[in-house]
Amino acid sequence: MNLRTQYILDSFTELKKRMLDHAPFNADSLAEEEADFLQKWQGLMEETESLSPNYLFNAQELLARLIRCYPNLTVLIKRELLWFVGGECLHFLGDKELDLYQNFEEAAYEYEQNGKDYDIATLISALRDKNGSTSSTTH
Incomplete structure (x- = not known):
């Protein structure tokens, strides 16, 4: 795994840990939307680890979804992560x-x-x- 991909994976891992400390992801029982989001997040991390050709595209979609659906959590995102995954995420910079x-x-x-x-x-x-x-x- 190259330096950049490892950085992206580490940043997604850290971001997930931080999200779990904040609403709505810190609730004892998650709504279907949040459970689906975390399931897709886990899938993205597995795709990144396996260097799936689609991992950057899926990362763009998931980060954009995080920003649209959970704007209160946007401050948790490393800004360079938006740059590294590119695509629609560049519009947030x-x-x-x-x-x-x-x-x-x-x-x-x-x-x-x-x-x-x-x-x-x-x-x-x-x-x-x-x-x-x-x-x-x-x-």
């Missing part, structure tokens, strides 16, 4: 964020071309600091 992640892509490409290792979260944080961005990855 502002222009400054899009610029930041484009700069990330350029820096990551340079690291890879020079055979250098890098940490995605550290690189994004450094770019945020460099650009004076006030948005954070997660709250």
